Amino acid sequence: MPTHLSTHxxxxxxxxxxxxxxxxGASACGDSDDGGSNQKAVSEADVQxxxxxxxxxxxxxxxxxxxxxATDFEKAHPGVxxxxxxxxxxxxxxxxLQNAISAKKGxxxxxxxxxxxxxxxxxxxxxxxxxxxxxxxxxAQFSPGPWNGVKAGSDxxxxxxxxxxxxxxxxxxxxxxxxxxEVPTTWAEYLDAARDLHKAxxxxxxxxxxxxxxxxxxxxxxxxxxxxxxxxxxxxIDFSDQGAKTFTGTWQQLIDEKLLATVPAWTDxxxxxxxxxxxxxxxxxxxxxxxxxxxxxxxxxxWRVAPMPQWTAGGKVSAENGGSALALPELGxxxxxxxxxxxxANAGDGVQTRLKxxxxxxxxxxxxxxxxxxxxxxxxGGQKANKIFAESAADVPDDWSYLPxxxxxxxxxxxxxxxxxxxxxxxxxxxxxxxxxxxxxxxxQGFTVEK
Amino acid sequence: xxxxxxxxxxxxxxxxxxxxxxxxxxTGWGFLGPFVAVFALVFLAPIAYxxxxxxxxxxxxxGTTFVGLDNYxxxxxxxxxxxxxxxxxxxxAVQVPIMLxxxxxxxxxxxxxxxxxxxxxxxxxFLPYAVPAVVATLMWGxxxxxxxxxxxxxxxxxxxxxxxxxxxxxxxxxIGNIVTWEFVGYNMLIFYAALRVVPHSLYEAAQxxxxxxIRVITAIKLPAIRGALVIATIFSIxxxxxxxxxxxxxxxxxxxxxxxxxTPNYYTYxxxxxxxxxxxxxxxxxxxxxxxxxxxxxxxxxxxxKGV
Numbered sequence: 008m009p010t011h012l013s014t015h016x017x018x019x020x021x022x023x024x025x026x027x028x029x030x031x032g033a034s035a036c037g038d039s040d041d042g043g044s045n046q047k048a049v050s051e052a053d054v055q056x057x058x059x060x061x062x063x064x065x066x067x068x069x070x071x072x073x074x075x076x077a078t079d080f081e082k083a084h085p086g087v088x089x090x091x092x093x094x095x096x097x098x099x100x101x102x103x104l105q106n107a108i109s110a111k112k113g114x115x116x117x118x119x120x121x122x123x124x125x126x127x128x129x130x131x132x133x134x135x136x137x138x139x140x141x142x143x144x145x146x147a148q149f150s151p152g153p154w155n156g157v158k159a160g161s162d163x164x165x166x167x168x169x170x171x172x173x174x175x176x177x178x179x180x181x182x183x184x185x186x187x188x189e190v191p192t193t194w195a196e197y198l199d200a201a202r203d204l205h206k207a208x209x210x211x212x213x214x215x216x217x218x219x220x221x222x223x224x225x226x227x228x229x230x231x232x233x234x235x236x237x238x239x240x241x242x243x244i245d246f247s248d249q250g251a252k253t254f255t256g257t258w259q260q261l262i263d264e265k266l267l268a269t270v271p272a273w274t275d276x277x278x279x280x281x282x283x284x285x286x287x288x289x290x291x292x293x294x295x296x297x298x299x300x301x302x303x304x305x306x307x308x309x310w311r312v313a314p315m316p317q318w319t320a321g322g323k324v325s326a327e328n329g330g331s332a333l334a335l336p337e338l339g340x341x342x343x344x345x346x347x348x349x350x351x352a353n354a355g356d357g358v359q360t361r362l363k364x365x366x367x368x369x370x371x372x373x374x375x376x377x378x379x380x381x382x383x384x385x386x387x388g389g390q391k392a393n394k395i396f397a398e399s400a401a402d403v404p405d406d407w408s409y410l411p412x413x414x415x416x417x418x419x420x421x422x423x424x425x426x427x428x429x430x431x432x433x434x435x436x437x438x439x440x441x442x443x444x445x446x447x448x449x450x451x452q453g454f455t456v457e458k
Numbered sequence: 459x460x461x462x463x464x465x466x467x468x469x470x471x472x473x474x475x476x477x478x479x480x481x482x483x484x485t486g487w488g489f490l491g492p493f494v495a496v497f498a499l500v501f502l503a504p505i506a507y508x509x510x511x512x513x514x515x516x517x518x519x520x521g522t523t524f525v526g527l528d529n530y531x532x533x534x535x536x537x538x539x540x541x542x543x544x545x546x547x548x549x550x551a552v553q554v555p556i557m558l559x560x561x562x563x564x565x566x567x568x569x570x571x572x573x574x575x576x577x578x579x580x581x582x583x584f585l586p587y588a589v590p591a592v593v594a595t596l597m598w599g600x601x602x603x604x605x606x607x608x609x610x611x612x613x614x615x616x617x618x619x620x621x622x623x624x625x626x627x628x629x630x631x632x633i634g635n636i637v638t639w640e641f642v643g644y645n646m647l648i649f650y651a652a653l654r655v656v657p658h659s660l661y662e663a664a665q666x667x668x669x670x671x672i673r674v675i676t677a678i679k680l681p682a683i684r685g686a687l688v689i690a691t692i693f694s695i696x697x698x699x700x701x702x703x704x705x706x707x708x709x710x711x712x713x714x715x716x717x718x719x720x721t722p723n724y725y726t727y728x729x730x731x732x733x734x735x736x737x738x739x740x741x742x743x744x745x746x747x748x749x750x751x752x753x754x755x756x757x758x759x760x761x762x763x764k765g766v
């Protein structure tokens with residue numbers, strides 16, 4: 008093909024990117040060594056024996072608090088080496104993991120997987136069912152949302168929850184006080200607050216949203232919509248239930264009346280908006296404080312946390328937004344040792360270490376502990392925000408499921424639902440075309456999809 | 459009349475063919491070998507592998523199956539692919555003439571010798587090409603910001619409300635602006651280099667004949683750099699069809715405007731990296747490669763034809 012002969016400079020860049028991808032692939036394949044054991048029903052004694060014997064556990068994770076956990080684990084078990092690899096953040100890591108699994112080479116022993124991506128790996132039997140290690144007995148230790156996440160809509164346990172993101176409403180108290188606006192407790196009040204705020208200061212918006220799949224699915228979760236029904240390889244996708252209508256009804260008004268800042272999340276503009284009060288609230292996961300502290304330093308003391316606004320006055324329903332777990336890929340080796348690490352990090356002593364370093368727990372005991380709940384956040388003017396987060400965690404309905412190919416579905420969210428934010432398309436229509444795109448992909452991938 | 463004599467070299471004709479066969483030597487291959495090996499490894503093998511990939515389908519449920527040419531059938535009927543091709547074709551039709559037009563004007567201006575500070579102009583116009591495309595796009599992406607970017611500042615300072623350059627209607631034009639900025643200098647340099655080799659005697663002859671500057675340009679300069687124009691056009695066509703860097707870097711800033719099927723290359727990237735559809739992605743890449751090849755070849759044939 009003559010295209011390959013061209014010396015056009017863009018090709019150079021693309022070539023470099025390809026080289027990087029190749030290099031990544033090569034390094035990912037570097038530590039392969041066949042010996043995947045398929046032993047089932049591993050007893051505590053086996054795990055202890057494996058710990059004594061020692062060996063190396065390769066962990067693919069981007070969660071920063073795991074570094075200290077790995078060091079501590081190595082200290083507690085001389086002879087065990089934890090090889091902590093950052094193979095990319097979320098989607099990039101899943102691509103690398105999927106490629107390693109397809110190639111049956113260089114698969115890590117432990118991989119960080121977010122709840123929304125769990126189904127993709129679990130249903131295609133790429134993750135070890137941890138019930139064989141007795142992980143099902145740990146169910147009481149974790150809050151309902153994350154535990155529902157690691158079950159991935161089946162009766163298996165495909166990972167141990169690492170952190171969670173029960174939702175709460177972060178709001179800029181200074182802005183609310185300045186314009187004498189009440190902090191909304193329902194979404195109807197939220198809409199009114201959005202109008203009042205924007206009227207009082209045309210530069211200020213109630214929140215920033217220009218279409219985010221994770222946010223939208225969490226909102227649907229809270230609104231009672233259950234668009235995805237997953238039964239093995241049978242999938243049903245339906246965005247026309249009452250819950251979805253409830254959500255789009257309110258959100259469409261926010262869009263139509265131009266009450267949302269269209270600043271893309273995680274950009275400099277976004278952080279600036281959070282810091283200067285032009286973005287007044289954020290409904291998001293409990294992992295947010297650390298990001299606010301580092302990204303919107305100037306607003307320290309301005310922000311507070313409130314429970315999620317409700318769809319029905321006086322309700323107590325929340326949802327999860329984000330959060331991840333540690334799973335054991337089926338093709339990984341050293342299963343017993345890998346499980347020992349996962350249990351240590353997510354249900355053992357590692358939890359305290361991660362909490363100390365700012366992680367948000369998925370373990371009920373820690374969520375309920377007075378020490379945790381009494382932690383005052385200087386950034387929130389000394390507010391004991393964990394109380395609100397812990398309550399939210401307990402109020403998460405545990406019957407939500409994601410698609411077994413949610414990673415892909417989320418990647419086309421802005422192609423479809425995103426249109427509602429920039430054109431005359433409505434949210435409901437956007438969800439409909441998202442549904443179509445998801446159905447099409449599901450069928451192509453061999454799922455039985457019911458519409 | 460000595461030239462009519464049979465050349466002496468014809469004599470060894472009498473040497474019998476078998477001798478030549480015996481003397482067949484692999485020395486030539488020895489010289490060629492390193493090239494052929496690298497060529498096969500980095501050029502032929504990837505294409506062959508893509509073609510091989512395109513004949514299969516890998517599903518999350520059901521694994522890999524041989525599907526023959528099914529993927530090609532799907533690609534030919536894929537609205538998203540054709541939409542992306544339509545988008546880059548529009549880009550090609552609008553941006554390339556503008557870019558080459560500006561490049562040509564600048565090259566002619568530099569070549570006219572009437573410009574004060576010629577070398578400074580030449581280097582400063584070429585400079586954007588030396589900025590990596592990624593950096594250039596990030597820079598422009600920041601300027602396009604309506605809240606804190608240059609556009610936002612202009613809006614604030616003048617009290618106007620400029621349209622958002624990253625909105626779905628304008629984002630293609632905004633990308634065109636970035637690409638033009640990046641590549642005017644590059645194309646200018648090609649044209650300028652071609653203009654420099656035009657013999658001065660032609661200009662002197664034209665002057666003696668009383669031709670004005672415009673006439674010199676249309677009668678001497680443009681025909682002289684015709685080859686360079688064709689080459690630059692072909693490069694630009696290929697570049698347009700392969701548009702990837704700019705949309706992919708602007709995507710986080712304009713997620714709803716730049717869809718995952720925005721350009722053919724971005725679409726194949728998304729197919730591979732979001733949906734693990736490597737096989738279909740390879741198919742789309744091959745189809746796109748063939749289309750590019752045909753268009754570039756057609757332009758070359760047309761451009762090289764004499765006396766058009």
